[in-house]
Amino acid sequence: MVHRCCSKQKIKRGLWSPEEDEKLVTYITTHGHKSWSSLPKFAGLQRCGKSCRLRWTNYLRPDLKRGSFTSEEEQIIIDIHRILGNRWAQIAKHLPGRTDNEVKNFWNSCIKKKLISQGLDPQTHNLLSPHKRSSKHNNISNIHQNSNSIFILTSQIPNADQTFSSLPNTILQTPTTVFPKQFQTSFNVLPNKHLDQLCVVEQEQPQNISNICSNSCIDPSNVEMSNNTENIIWVSRVNDDDDFRGSTCEGGTQAEVHQEKDKICEKGNEVIDNMGSIEMNDGDCLENSNFDFGLLESVLNSEFISHDLDYMDELAWNF
DNA sequence: AATCGTCCCAACCGCTTATGC
DNA sequence: TGCATAAGCGGTTGGGACGAT
Numbered sequence: 001m002v003h004r005c006c007s008k009q010k011i012k013r014g015l016w017s018p019e020e021d022e023k024l025v026t027y028i029t030t031h032g033h034k035s036w037s038s039l040p041k042f043a044g045l046q047r048c049g050k051s052c053r054l055r056w057t058n059y060l061r062p063d064l065k066r067g068s069f070t071s072e073e074e075q076i077i078i079d080i081h082r083i084l085g086n087r088w089a090q091i092a093k094h095l096p097g098r099t100d101n102e103v104k105n106f107w108n109s110c111i112k113k114k115l116i117s118q119g120l121d122p123q124t125h126n127l128l129s130p131h132k133r134s135s136k137h138n139n140i141s142n143i144h145q146n147s148n149s150i151f152i153l154t155s156q157i158p159n160a161d162q163t164f165s166s167l168p169n170t171i172l173q174t175p176t177t178v179f180p181k182q183f184q185t186s187f188n189v190l191p192n193k194h195l196d197q198l199c200v201v202e203q204e205q206p207q208n209i210s211n212i213c214s215n216s217c218i219d220p221s222n223v224e225m226s227n228n229t230e231n232i233i234w235v236s237r238v239n240d241d242d243d244f245r246g247s248t249c250e251g252g253t254q255a256e257v258h259q260e261k262d263k264i265c266e267k268g269n270e271v272i273d274n275m276g277s278i279e280m281n282d283g284d285c286l287e288n289s290n291f292d293f294g295l296l297e298s299v300l301n302s303e304f305i306s307h308d309l310d311y312m313d314e315l316a317w318n319f
Numbered sequence: 320a321a322t323c324g325t326c327c328c329a330a331c332c333g334c335t336t337a338t339g340c
Numbered sequence: 341t342g343c344a345t346a347a348g349c350g351g352t353t354g355g356g357a358c359g360a361t
Binding site: 014015035036037049050053086087088089100101104 | 345346347348349350351354355356
Binding site: 015050051059101105109 | 326331
């Protein structure tokens with residue numbers, strides 16, 4: 001197909017020569033790129049405008065980061081892909097210096113294979129083998145076997161409503177990223193490497209935990225409830241073998257991001273410490289709770305879990 | 320050394336969305 | 341409002357690099 005912008009020109013295709021690169025860079029640094037369609041003519045290039053634009057954005061732009069992806073970048077891609085799917089341009093926005101094309105290629109050549117080798121469906125991020133999904137005999141650890149982080153689910157965060165109410169219905173309804181609607185104004189999801197418990201705080205509904213264990217086969221001895229509020233449940237420890245992997249957010253250095261995360265984690269710990277907890281026996285305090293652990297399981301299985309609130313907010317608002 | 324197969328990535332294709340008139 | 345054009349985007353392809361045989 002010949003692009004409309006260059007249908008009347010004799011255009012060259014294929015790999016760019018160093019001379020062509022130089023012409024393009026020289027022209028753009030001098031004149032900018034207001035109109036890609038007319039740029040080749042003025043720059044003395046026998047390329048179509050579209051080809052020039054792609055060459056510039058994917059390869060010649062001075063702010064591009066060259067070289068292989070870091071493990072941190074890889075984790076960011078996986079995390080965002082879990083939420084957004086193949087929206088490479090959106091994903092690339094969270095990786096300064098990387099292009100959508102680069103992210104896409106990296107995904108197709110490396111990450112995809114890695115996930116498959118780990119037994120994960122690269123599209124859904126769920127386990128490939130169907131029998132693993134029988135929740136009746138899973139415990140939290142099994143459900144969460146592919147997650148390396150400790151998480152706190154809490155609604156004690158300002159603007160939590162905004163965060164989740166802004167998620168589009170498509171996300172809420174997509175099986176691969178199941179995020180129960182009941183949660184959208186109730187919870188925020190934060191990582192917490194300091195906690196050795198998964199903490200679920202529900203704001204509005206009194207707890208009715210009677211169905212929790214039966215529905216999700218969670219060991220009741222691993223469930224604790226705070227003694228001064230009816231709306232907190234602690235769930236058993238999840239894997240914390242690996243270091244928490246950071247993510248970036250625009251406008252802040254990695255150090256600042258980590259600092260912010262630590263603050264949030266500390267805040268979460270304080271809230272929990274202040275609330276205290278009481279031990280629960282099998283079927284004891286659970287009886288009066290209506291908290292739906294099936295929903296929790298959905299969240300965990302969907303692994304719709306972000307690495308910090310700013311990051312989540314940013315994602316949510318950027319849809 | 321030659322051939323083959325695989326991997327990776329730059330570039331292309333074609334559809335969608337944005338913009339200007 | 342409707343049309344034409346430009347730009348954005350995701351999927352796909354082609355070919356060079358490289359390792360295995």
